[in-house]
Amino acid sequence: MPTNLLNEQAFKIRDVNLATEGRHHIRLAQAEMPGLMSLREEHKAAQPLKGARIAGSLSMTVQTAVLIETFVALGAEVRWASCNIFSTQDEAAAAIVVGSGTPEAPKGVPVFAWKGQTSEEYWSCLERTLDWSAEAAAEGADFTGPNMLLDDGGDLIFLVHQGVIFEQSGQLLQQQSWTNHEHEIVRNLLEASKASDPKRFQTIAPAIIGASEETTTGVQRLRELAAEDQLLFPVINVNDSATKSKFDNKYGIRHSLVDGLNRATDMLIGGKVAFVAGYGDVGKGSAEALRGQGARVIVSEIDPICALQAALDGYQVAQIEDVVETVDFFVTATGNVNVITPAHIAKMKNLAVLSNVGHFDNEIDVLGLAATPGVTKVNIRPLVDEYVMPSGRSVLVLSEGRVMNLGNATGHPSFVMSASFSNQVLAQIEAYQNAADLGIGVHTLSRILDEKVARLHLAALGVKLTELTTEQAKYVGLPKEGPYKSDLYRY
Ligand code: 9W1
Numbered sequence: 269m270p271t272n273l274l275n276e277q278a279f280k281i282r283d284v285n286l287a288t289e290g291r292h293h294i295r296l297a298q299a300e301m302p303g304l305m306s307l308r309e310e311h312k313a314a315q316p317l318k319g320a321r322i323a324g325s326l327s328m329t330v331q332t333a334v335l336i337e338t339f340v341a342l343g344a345e346v347r348w349a350s351c352n353i354f355s356t357q358d359e360a361a362a363a364i365v366v367g368s369g370t371p372e373a374p375k376g377v378p379v380f381a382w383k384g385q386t387s388e389e390y391w392s393c394l395e396r397t398l399d400w401s402a403e404a405a406a407e408g409a410d411f412t413g414p415n416m417l418l419d420d421g422g423d424l425i426f427l428v429h430q431g432v433i434f435e436q437s438g439q440l441l442q443q444q445s446w447t448n449h450e451h452e453i454v455r456n457l458l459e460a461s462k463a464s465d466p467k468r469f470q471t472i473a474p475a476i477i478g479a480s481e482e483t484t485t486g487v488q489r490l491r492e493l494a495a496e497d498q499l500l501f502p503v504i505n506v507n508d509s510a511t512k513s514k515f516d517n518k519y520g521i522r523h524s525l526v527d528g529l530n531r532a533t534d535m536l537i538g539g540k541v542a543f544v545a546g547y548g549d550v551g552k553g554s555a556e557a558l559r560g561q562g563a564r565v566i567v568s569e570i571d572p573i574c575a576l577q578a579a580l581d582g583y584q585v586a587q588i589e590d591v592v593e594t595v596d597f598f599v600t601a602t603g604n605v606n607v608i609t610p611a612h613i614a615k616m617k618n619l620a621v622l623s624n625v626g627h628f629d630n631e632i633d634v635l636g637l638a639a640t641p642g643v644t645k646v647n648i649r650p651l652v653d654e655y656v657m658p659s660g661r662s663v664l665v666l667s668e669g670r671v672m673n674l675g676n677a678t679g680h681p682s683f684v685m686s687a688s689f690s691n692q693v694l695a696q697i698e699a700y701q702n703a704a705d706l707g708i709g710v711h712t713l714s715r716i717l718d719e720k721v722a723r724l725h726l727a728a729l730g731v732k733l734t735e736l737t738t739e740q741a742k743y744v745g746l747p748k749e750g751p752y753k754s755d756l757y758r759y
Pocket of ligand 1: 330679685
């Protein structure tokens, strides 16, 4: 439990005294988030989110703070929790709770998030974003919950759906991505809720106009709900905007991979051999970053198209078995399981570095390594472990095989998050204003809005876009103002 949890009624964070530090970070991040700042300028007079009550669940970081205050600047009321037990920056949470006294953040926003929560605390914080009784009392209104949801990973949207199903049937939907422990936590939470108000979620859910979802994982779960006719409101899939997934995967990792390697090991990368498993967007950004340091990069792929891309980008493409003895830095970016096994590790060079930037922690079989007879583990510093093998050689495993750019570095930079979060703002406006036209289902933003997000980031980089002449627009059959690509175009 946090030692300095303040005012559990109104908010729940680590330490409100971190607010000054957090406000400095937010102020600097704003300069790197031109998309969000120009959306504030564009919409502050019209207040398109006036009346919106947004319950959000997304890592409570400095960048998310700029997103939250953008919603407030556009007229919304907001309550917030993190989507992950580790991904809160406590100083950002504090600054949001306090507010800045400026027109943008006149008063604080209730946040329920701190770094290092238990799963029970995490779920209870999600639940707190759905309780709008304090706001209702202050406004003399009769709502009980939010009317908009913003989610990263799908837990908040699922909690609302599970709540309704549980109140009606006493059952929970089985969730592949939840452990048994998480099922138990959610069941306990919903049992307590039902005991105090058997209609609580059946009151909250119908008031929800729409939602937006940030991630591939969340979108996947929502599509399953929709396929079973269980989805209760329109959701906008932010992940599949080109200005989201094509940017945050590639440029986010390009920024943070080398940062993580350096913070963890400070070993020279130039001149060494780096191996990148997977040449999707994350693998592409990883390979580019390592090459930028002067490493000789080898890529592995199972997909012939991505393998050909890697080859034409100038990388050696090989199977891990054929090069494992020569590699200094291993990076997994496949999203698959057992890509690097204890058998591979046994053949590695002394002090080879192993890091995973794929989603889950089973890409490198660290559990299998730890369980191998004769292998011992020496902790070097937080999230850097040396595994000494019976051969006498060692390997260094970063972040316990979990997402290394978040453990050993600090995630995506503000500019990249600005592109993702500008999509979130447009998605919330779209869902709030046009829910009836959208209808229940999982939708993406129109290409014109996707292009708008990109446009909002050009001036900050000194980009001067070329405009179609009337003749050229006619020749290619495109509107001068876009959209310029069909939905099939892949960028
Ligand atoms: N998201 N603001 C860790 C990052 C956790 C994290 C997570 C990001 C951001 C991948 C989004 C140790 C920030 C976030 C700092 C940090 C993400 C989860 C961001 C990169 C994704 C579940 N997802 N992201 N900045 N942890 O960087 O919101 O430092």
